[in-house]
Amino acid sequence: xxxxxxxxxxxxxxxxxxxxxxxxxxxxxxxxxxxxxxxxxxxxxxxxxxxxxxxxxxxxxxxxxxxxxxxxxxxxxxxxxxxxxxxxxxxxxxxxxxxxxxxxxxxxxxxxxxxxxxxxxxxxxxxxxxxxxxxxxxxxxxxxxxxxxxxxxxxxxxxxxxxxxxxxxxxxxxxxxxxxxxxxxxxxxxxxxxxxxxxxxxxxxxxxxxxxxxxxxxxxxxxxxxxxxxxxxxxxxxxxxxxxxxxxxxxxxxxxxxxxxxxxxxxxxxxxxxxxxxxxxxxxxxxxxxxxxxxxxxxxxxxxxxxxxxxxxxxxxxxxxxxxxxxxxxxxxxxxxxxxxxxxxxxxxxxxxxxxxxxxxxxxxxxxxxxxxxxxxxxxxxxxxxxxxxxxxxxxxxxxxxxxxxxxxxxxxxxxxxxxxxxxxx
Amino acid sequence: xxxxxxxxxxxxxxxxxxxxxxxxxxxxxxxxxxxxxxxxxxxxxxxxxxxxxxxxxxxxxxxxxxxxxxxxxxxxxxxxxxxxxxxxxxxxxxxxxxxxxxxxxxxxxxxxxxxxxxxxxxxxxxxxxxxxxxxxxxxxxxxxxxxxxxxxxxxxxxxxxxxxxxxxxxxxxxxxxxxxxxxxxx
Numbered sequence: 001x002x003x004x005x006x007x008x009x010x011x012x013x014x015x016x017x018x019x020x021x022x023x024x025x026x027x028x029x030x031x032x033x034x035x036x037x038x039x040x041x042x043x044x045x046x047x048x049x050x051x052x053x054x055x056x057x058x059x060x061x062x063x064x065x066x067x068x069x070x071x072x073x074x075x076x077x078x079x080x081x082x083x084x085x086x087x088x089x090x091x092x093x094x095x096x097x098x099x100x101x102x103x104x105x106x107x108x109x110x111x112x113x114x115x116x117x118x119x120x121x122x123x124x125x126x127x128x129x130x131x132x133x134x135x136x137x138x139x140x141x142x143x144x145x146x147x148x149x150x151x152x153x154x155x156x157x158x159x160x161x162x163x164x165x166x167x168x169x170x171x172x173x174x175x176x177x178x179x180x181x182x183x184x185x186x187x188x189x190x191x192x193x194x195x196x197x198x199x200x201x202x203x204x205x206x207x208x209x210x211x212x213x214x215x216x217x218x219x220x221x222x223x224x225x226x227x228x229x230x231x232x233x234x235x236x237x238x239x240x241x242x243x244x245x246x247x248x249x250x251x252x253x254x255x256x257x258x259x260x261x262x263x264x265x266x267x268x269x270x271x272x273x274x275x276x277x278x279x280x281x282x283x284x285x286x287x288x289x290x291x292x293x294x295x296x297x298x299x300x301x302x303x304x305x306x307x308x309x310x311x312x313x314x315x316x317x318x319x320x321x322x323x324x325x326x327x328x329x330x331x332x333x334x335x336x337x338x339x340x341x342x343x344x345x346x347x348x349x350x351x352x353x354x355x356x357x358x359x360x361x362x363x364x365x366x367x368x369x370x371x372x373x374x375x376x377x378x379x380x381x382x383x384x385x386x387x388x389x390x391x392x393x394x395x396x397x398x399x400x401x402x403x404x405x406x407x408x409x410x411x412x413x414x415x416x417x418x419x420x421x422x423x424x425x426x
Numbered sequence: 427x428x429x430x431x432x433x434x435x436x437x438x439x440x441x442x443x444x445x446x447x448x449x450x451x452x453x454x455x456x457x458x459x460x461x462x463x464x465x466x467x468x469x470x471x472x473x474x475x476x477x478x479x480x481x482x483x484x485x486x487x488x489x490x491x492x493x494x495x496x497x498x499x500x501x502x503x504x505x506x507x508x509x510x511x512x513x514x515x516x517x518x519x520x521x522x523x524x525x526x527x528x529x530x531x532x533x534x535x536x537x538x539x540x541x542x543x544x545x546x547x548x549x550x551x552x553x554x555x556x557x558x559x560x561x562x563x564x565x566x567x568x569x570x571x572x573x574x575x576x577x578x579x580x581x582x583x584x585x586x587x588x589x590x591x592x593x594x595x596x597x598x599x600x601x602x603x604x605x606x607x608x609x610x611x612x
Contacts, residue, residue, distance in 0.1 A: 076578070077577065085588055085592075088588075247500060248551045250501065250503065250552040263525065268528040356473050357474065358474055360504070371503065373521070388503065392555065396554065397552075
């Protein structure tokens with residue numbers, strides 16, 4: 001009788017090790033029962049590019065031995081839009097809208113990072129209020145991104161109502177973002193040297209109400225799912241990526257912290273005012289699906305803490321850097337004076353010049369390190385606009401992660417590393 | 427105003443924080459590999475934000491091994507290329523980070539058109555897809571790469587989009603889906 005599909009197959013008990021060998025080595029995992037008439041019957045399974053479990057247009061081919069994945073390879077590029085090429089052919093101001101479509105779950109973080117990287121090349125310092133607003137945007141986007149990641153991961157494994165709790169809160173967050181910039185998903189909120197518009201009066205108060213609600217909702221979500229026996233069985237010990245593998249495959253962000261790789265650029269390389277706020281960096285040790293889920297849940301709480309501190313400390317003030325090169329002229333001046341009109345025309349038609357130089361500006365995005373490597377040779381367009389998206393490197397780690405796991409766990413692993421197609425394909 | 431002006435704290439980098447460490451790394455590399463380093467650009471002097479070492483291609487592997495094992499730059503942050511429209515044409519750009527100090531350096535390797543680069547997969551397995559992307563976008567070949575296929579574009583695509591002489595407009599339409607290579611699962 002074959003019981004190779006039972007859970008006993010990969011326990012660490014001495015009986016099982018005697019029967020099937022050490023489960024930690026790859027060969028032993030694939031060793032089959034002698035009585036199995038289907039031994040060595042290999043099946044190819046294609047998942048994607050359009051499959052509800054794939055969260056975007058990418059494809060995974062897996063070679064199965066029974067239910068166990070022997071080898072897989074991933075294909076993507078279905079949403080490749082040539083953003084890096086566009087970055088070399090659009091002015092710095094025009095490229096802001098393209099950054100929304102990178103990680104579309106947390107568009108504000110991309111906006112903020114891009115604005116920071118260009119400002120760094122130009123040596124511009126934005127005023128204090130703009131920095132606080134940008135920090136609040138980044139943390140709000142991080143909460144949204146983590147809510148959707150843990151929600152969708154749970155939906156894939158069958159916990160549908162859990163997802164709706166998070167989604168409700170996410171919609172309210174989008175309403176807050178809409179009050180900031182008029183758009184919900186494709187925000188384009190930052191400008192080089194400032195922001196599109198100031199936060200409306202009372203926005204911080206509404207944000208604080210939302211934080212209070214979200215705290216309760218996250219606690220409720222935690223109670224609903226974390227200790228659930230089915231959830232634990234589906235996630236604990238599944239798709240392990242340990243610390244060494246994380247370094248090999250350049251994992252960053254929550255996925256690396258789940259494996260004990262304690263790097264958070266907000267704490268280690270504080271940009272903006274992250275050195276002035278108080279927060280903890282959650283770190284787990286195993287690096288399985290459960291740890292990735294739980295690190296994200298804890299990070300939501302920490303982000304809410306940061307948001308509260310930002311909302312308390314923000315003061316009235318200007319939102320534009322005092323720099324004539326990047327400041328978009330006031331509409332009043334544009335419509336009523338000749339000089340203003342010329343300024344407006346020159347700004348939008350030919351753009352502003354960025355001095356010669358090159359800089360790599362990383363920021364801790366929701367999924368990991370998002371970096372813009374901009375090479376400027378002078379002039380209004382970049383010579384090279386490299387976008388280092390975390391998903392590219394995480395998706396590469398999927399194959400070693402799921403080797404020797406069940407095919408059903410592929411869905412859990414993919415949901416837990418939160419690969420976003422827009423950032424992967426660029 | 428340019429990048430030489432003091433870098434403000436809101437952008438996350440400080441010359442003061444890493445200045446001494448950057449000097450130590452530069453001195454150590456020039457002492458151990460005097461022939462391998464063509465040029466060194468230091469922040470504050472040149473228009474760069476972190477120390478940039480131009481390495482010779484044939485000794486790049488040894489220097490990177492030293493950086494990884496001895497100097498502690500064990501994390502490959504980014505691996506990409508630029509088309510400089512000069513001779514030699516391409517620069518490979520490698521960003522490394524030290525996980526203990528969070529210090530970063532940049533490595534550049536000059537390559538002529540049609541010149542091949544030995545692969546870095548033996549140092550970082552994550553370099554696999556990064557090299558495939560460079561091959562796809564710039565047409566730079568990597569010697570010893572196990573699976574050098576296009577990664578973002580279709581397998582049948584002609585041309586390498588991020589080269590500067592590649593046209594901005596134009597279509598290549600394929601009416602059948604991308605063929606699957608069964609060899610890849612063997």
